[in-house]
Amino acid sequence: MASRDYVNRRLHSFLGLFPIGLFLIVHLTVNYYATQGPNAFNTAANVMEHLPFVRFLEIVLIYLPLLFHAIYGIYIAFQAKYNVNHYGYFRNWMFLLQRFTGLYLVIFLAWHIWETHIAYLLHLKELDFNMMADILDNPGMLIFYIVGVIAAVFHFSNGLWAFLVHWGIIVTPRAQRVTTYFTVVVFILLAYVGVRAVFAFV
Amino acid sequence: MAERKTVRLIILRQDGPKATPYEETFEVPYRPNMNVISALMEIRRNPVNVKGEKTSPPQWEMNCLEEVCGACSMVINGKPRQACSALIDKLEQPIRLEPMRTFPVIRDLAVDRSRMFDTLKRIKAWIPIDGTYDLGSGPRMPENKRQWAYELSKCMTCGVCLEACPNVNSKTSFMGPFAFGQVELKNAHPTGEMNKSERLQAFMGEGGLQGCGNSQNCVQACPKGIPLTTSIAAINRQAVVESLKSFFGHR
Structure with a gap:
């Protein structure tokens, strides 16, 4: 029997891509509407907020997977003995950055979800363009968000590579190298989409 | 008279499995084509540190001396490798020797794998x-x-x-x-x-x-x-x- 450890680790890897990674892409795409003005963004956000069964979908496809991925991820990050000072290889740096961006994202997402979604659910604020414009008016928050978006995109791109190795899809050194280049492209494209959307609110 | 060439080694020593590690520096006469093992053997022959104090000979494991048995693995200048294939001429001095502390240290450079x-x-x-x-x-x-x-x-x-x-x-x-x-x-x-x-x-x-x-x-x-x-x-x-x-x- 595969141990609980094995199942948890593979579940962690799987959930990172489906649904969390896919949700990240949807989220960044919706954000990008902000570049076409407040009305375009509000319409897109409105569609997302009025999807049928939206609360159920949020819980099953976002909150529960994200919670598992975050908590188990913290456990993984604190298990490693980082050694890039002695072994400064590219993959070892990626290993470190994957864990550090993950820890940053736990803090960033807790804050981000609290100040947007929870505030909206508690009827403290309206979920629209102005909400984000208000938040990003503060230069400190702007930096916090830009780093958050880049960290999320990095964690997704590098996590995509790790997923393909953990599930035994890319085996040969050549496949792993080519996939690294591919994920670099994914990182650059998504970072552009994400950061440009952040600046659209400023 | 030309000064005799020497090899300087800093060894992370540990007197027993539970003892606190400490550094000890040694200097041995240079010979062409030396490796870390032959430098260690030189120290063992005359276990005196750079301060001139007589000390216990450092412990390490070795067997094949041709990088096929794995016994003499240790951390040499920050990188784990076999001492037998670590040539003195190719190492930066002072040479730092440490045990592979991922494993329980038995004594000095000898670990339990x-x-x-x-x-x-x-x-x-x-x-x-x-x-x-x-x-x-x-x-x-x-x-x-x-x-x-x-x-x-x-x-x-x-x-x-x-x-x-x-x-x-x-x-x-x-x-x-x-x-x-x-x-x-x-x-x-x-x-x-x-x-x-x-x-x-x-x-x-x-x-x-x-x-x-x-x-x-x-x-x-x-x-x-x-x-x-x-x-x-x-x-x-x-x-x-x-x-x-x-x-x-x-x-």
Whole structure:
């Protein structure tokens, strides 16, 4: 029997891509509407907020997977003995950055979800363009968000590579190298989409 | 008169398994073509440190002296490797020698690598051929497969990959990178393949293959150039197939 450890680790890897990674892409795409003005963004956000069964979908496809991925991820990050000072290889740096961006994202997402979604659910604020414009008016928050978006995109791109190795899809050194280049492209494209959307609110 | 050339070594010493480590510096006369082992032997011949104090001779393990047994593995100038193939001429001085502290230190540079042998037992890294009667010859191995499997067989359980791996430490039970190569080697063998499922199931257990975080230091550190990261991905694939088969049914 595969141990609980094995199942948890593979579940962690799987959930990172489906649904969390896919949700990240949807989220960044919706954000990008902000570049076409407040009305375009509000319409897109409105569609997302009025999807049928939206609360159920949020819980099953976002909150529960994200919670598992975050908590188990913290456990993984604190298990490693980082050694890039002695072994400064590219993959070892990626290993470190994957864990550090993950820890940053736990803090960033807790804050981000609290100040947007929870505030909206508690009827403290309206979920629209102005909400984000208000938040990003503060230069400190702007930096916090830009780093958050880049960290999320990095964690997704590098996590995509790790997923393909953990599930035994890319085996040969050549496949792993080519996939690294591919994920670099994914990182650059998504970072552009994400950061440009952040600046659209400023 | 020209000053005699010397070799300066800083050794991280430890008097016993529970003793506090301390550094001791030695200087030995230089000879052409010296390696770390011959420098250590020189210290052993005359165990006096740079301060001129008489001290105990440093302990280390060695056996083959040609980088095939793995016994003399230690951390040399920050990198784990075999002392026998570490040539003094190619090392920056002072040369820093430390034990591979991923393993329990017995004394000075000698460590206890028995966890690796326990791992080999746990993952069934052998090929059962014994029966109550003569089982005859097994299936033949194709030549192209034999060629890449041979690379995996070069593993000498030296422990360098465990020392380099960020996920092998006191906080985890991860068996270490070398195990992937050994599972793949035994699974690739036409007779060993008959027990493939058992091996994979054992390797999916506590401290098994899931402990790998793909920092890929192992493949860089391996003195035998074993393609460990290829084995890791290949075993990951075998484990996925095995876990699906065992869930949905092998037959």
